[in-house]
Amino acid sequence: MSRHRQKHNMACFQRESPALKEILLRLYRAEKPLEFDHHLYEFGSVEYHVQASASIPDNTYLSIATPLLYQDFILSSGLPRYTLEMVKGISPDVIEIIEPPKEGYKLTLRLKYSRIPRNKGGVKMIASISSVQGVILSSQLKDMLMNVNSLEVSQGMYRPVKLIYHPREPFFVIKQPEKITAVFPMRFKEDTDVIIATAFFQELMDIGSSKAFVKAPHCIWSPIPPAELRGEPIEDLSTNGGFVSFDITGRHVEGKRLDKTVWNLLNFYAFVKYHVKSTRGFIQRRMRTRLESLVEVLYNAGIKDEHHIKKKNRGPKGVRKLLNFSKSKLLKKRYNFINKIKRIRSRIKIHWFSRFRKRWLNFSRFSSVTRYEKLN
Amino acid sequence: MAANMLRLYLTCIRNTLEAAMCLQNFPCQEVERHNKPEVELKTSPELLLNSVVICRNEAEKCLIETSINSLRISLKVKQADELENILTKKFLRFLSMRAEAFQVLRRKPVQGYDISFLITNYHCEEMQKQRLIDFIVQFMEDIDKEISELKLSVNTRGRLVATEFLKQFI
Secondary structure (H helix, E strand, O other), X not given: OHHHHHHHHOHHHOOOOHHHHHHHHHXXXXXXXXXXXXXXXXXXXXXXXXXXXXXXXXXXXXEEEOOOOOXXXXXXXXXXHHHHHHHHOOOOOOEEEEOOOOOOOOEEEEEEHHHOOOOHHHHHHHHHHHOHHHHHHHHHHHHHHHOOOOOOOOOOOOOOEEEEEEOOEEEEEEEXXXXXXXXEEOOOOOHHHHHHHHHHHHHHHHHHOOHHHOOOOEEEEEOOOOHHHOOOOHHHHOOOOOEEEEEEOHHHHOOOHHHHHHHHHHOHHHHHHHHHHHHHHXXXXXXXXXXXXXXXXXXXXXXXXXXHOOHHHOOHHHHHHHHOHXXXXXXXXXXXXXXXXXXXXXXXXXXXXXXXXXXXXXXXXXXXXXXXXXXX | OHHHHHHHHHHHHHHXXXXXXXXXXXXXXXXXXXXXXXXXXXXXXXHEOOOEEEEOOOOOEEXXXXXXXXXXXXXXXXXXXXXXXXXXXXXXXXXXHOHHHHOOEOOOOOOOOOEEEEEEHHHXXXXXXXXXXXXXXXXXXXXXXXXXXXXXXXXXXXXXXXXXXXXXXX
């Protein structure tokens, strides 16, 4: 469960943009109206422009430029009406949509800070406004999924629609009678990631087909492209992780479930990549723990006088030191011998000869056993 | 049945090691004042004994090469599927990179095998022979066990994560 909470704390799973939220909160908490003009870039393709004027404190302008989910949907007149309604619905009292948007941006909003309450609710409202990019992108998919039960045969039926949420990671949505199929071509950089992910997809299929998850979308993984994607460009169909398909029915888009379903589908890639990364970290931690126990067996093989070994020296560093017999054994013996002599000598203290003590305790250097000495 | 087969395999390796681990100091015949493990150089055939391959099956085997002053043991670990394959590779590479902690471990395995040990006469002087053999046999058991546990853990994690993901749709 703690991992589930950690997932929601990760920036890629959060709906709101952390940087935009911080900027808007700074303006919200400012004691005096600020003069502010800030450009913000995220994920390589999303741009925000925040402008605030000290002379007109109530008007803060937020402009957003983001690639749309469905590239063919780009209209010269701007964002579709459904998307604008969804954005306005974030906070109708606070947000006003400026038409036309600023040049170079898809959407410009005016934020009326005076209408934001000065309590925890206000902070929540700012967080909701910071999620405007997620709202824009998810509104397109929501629009498609809401018509899942429609029997109207449209021109684009059965033709896969390519959607891009993360750059270089497109997925496909195919409208079919009474369901919509979302197909995710999976690509990974390393073979290890492919194998870990494939094991995960097989578990996903097993769990999805169990009785407890009858209500969840039916999930299929296949190493080859599904039949519905025939005819798509080869670069979209060449993968090393296979294809994961989810069948979304009317049940999954009813009421509040629509928002969850859309968000889960949009973040499926990020979810899988996070799982693979966590699994690699888990394997590494496990190997480190195992190393200590394996080394300990060999450590026991080298012990001849066990009572000389102190308990506090056990542990990885102590084990490594004690295992290095050939180098340190002689040095250790010599060191112990010198300390013993010093202790014996230091007990004998003749007061008026103290000034000569240093001279008496000045030992000649022991010749090193390993060093070569020229004989005269 | 499988446990019995493993016992027989390990017993055979143990007996072979007990016979092979009779090492003594032998300075290099080629270079003055040098002392090299002859099993690695293989320059003097008279100093080498016949190597022994002990096979449990096609996928698991052990190669024991002996010389007058050194002994090399190479192991091929069972890998049933791709996941076990990558886990074995990762784990054994992890151990090989930390060979100094093991002293008798070789940094690079012999070709065709997953991990190799090099035991010299110095190791036999510093460590007890029986315990060295116990270590090798115990190591083989532990590796098999660890790979199986790792595979189980990875699959269990995947299952838990898949459950959490699908719960969000319900």
